[in-house]
Amino acid sequence: MSSTASPRLRRTARLLGAASAGLGVAMLRDPVGVARTAGVDDSDTVLSVLPLVGARELAHALPLLAGRPGWAWTRVAGDVMDLAVMGAALADRRGERYRRLRTATIAVAGLAAVDLGTALRSRRARRTGPAADLPLTGPLTSPIEVSASTTVNKPPAEVYGYWRDFSRLPTFMAHVRQVATLEGGRRSHWVAEAPGRRTVEWDAEVVEDEPGRLISWRSTAGADVPNTGSVEFTPAPGDRGTEVRVRLAYAQPGGRLGKAVAKLFGEAPDQQVRDDLTRFKQVLETGQVVRSEGTPEGPFAKRLLTQRPAAPHA
Structure with missing residues (x-):
């Protein structure tokens, strides 16, 4: 109830929360499938890390689904880490895995832009509340x-x-x-x-x-x-x-x-x-x-x- 965000900003937060929830559930239920779709390797290390990333996404999802756009900052932090890892991995990929990873990286970068925009708008809403x-x-x-x-x-x-x-x-x-x-x-x-x-x-x-x-x-x-x-x-x-x-x-x-x-x-x-x-x-x-x-x-x-x-x- 204390939020000063506009209805449109809260709707954006809920959409981001739904995205986090979907990613989190997918990573927890089928880390192998997520790894292959994204073009990353399916080594034991990666498969052990993906459920942790999924749990992180679910942690983002709860407050965002409640319409609290300030929590988009937690997604921004996660995006930075993900893009850093994916950027480093691109140098080692070839062929089909490279194309999949490049597509996934572009998608994450697009979501990161939305996350950052939502977080900044939330900050302005607090200042002008x-x-x-x-x-x-x-x-x-x-x-x-x-x-x-x-x-x-x-x-x-x-x-x-x-x-x-x-x-x-x-x-x-x-x-x-x-x-x-x-x-x-x-x-x-x-x-x-x-x-x-x-x-x-x-x-x-x-x-x-x-x-x-x-x-x-x-x-x-x-x-x-x-x-x-x-x-x-x-x-x-x-x-x-x-x-x-x-x-x-x-x-x-x-x-x-x-x-x-x-x-x-x-x-x-x-x-x-x-x-x-x-x-x-x-x-x-x-x-x-x-x-x-x-x-x-x-x-x-x-x-x-x-x-x-x-x-x-x-």
Whole structure:
């Protein structure tokens, strides 16, 4: 949930993960076949090394399949080693084995280019993510970054319009008590619930506003909880409505320790954002937040201890 990578970059990471998984399984199941296809010799040494390389590929695959493009750097390191070995082996090959090894080397070089491009794009995404707009001083030396998404079965213009009316945000953001719009809608004043029944307040300003596509904001000086972030609205594939993706960064009270303590009490930041988006989807699609008799006022952590199986709310 903490990734700031774009959906396209995460898809590329998953494709690389699938490639690693395929190579890894092949090397573990049939090292002789892989050696012959690639044009390398099938000596005992090579056949003992290939399963290790396969295990390395599977280690790359797991985080990449989870959509974490930063792990492409591990593939880049593996590519460098593989290309060095294959380049040295080319000098000793002749005939059909040489042609096979040359083809395999070109293929690995092509994948290496994709790996490097993905890794570099991941680094740029981290540098330009929501935390990049926060001053990394005081409580923000280690800001909390969160992202979440959902698909709403409404057109982007309608979904954007509901969110852009900031006074409506408390209808689905469980910890936000009030949002008052200031200065023609570019600035707003927020009041939110904090642990221990405290409240925190801040002013925020809109820094980007592209109707039907993007809203980004940042808090102004003097905020109780400095924060910044964005919400993107993109058409969902197959005419299925709108993909809504939220990215934000803020100074967690108590820093990383505060985040860990909050998580113990069911107030993990990533879960809060996912729950808010679930309620946002319900409001847009049904006109109300769907509640049950077990949680009539919403999924606050303090009520989870006594929660019982859901039933229609009378």
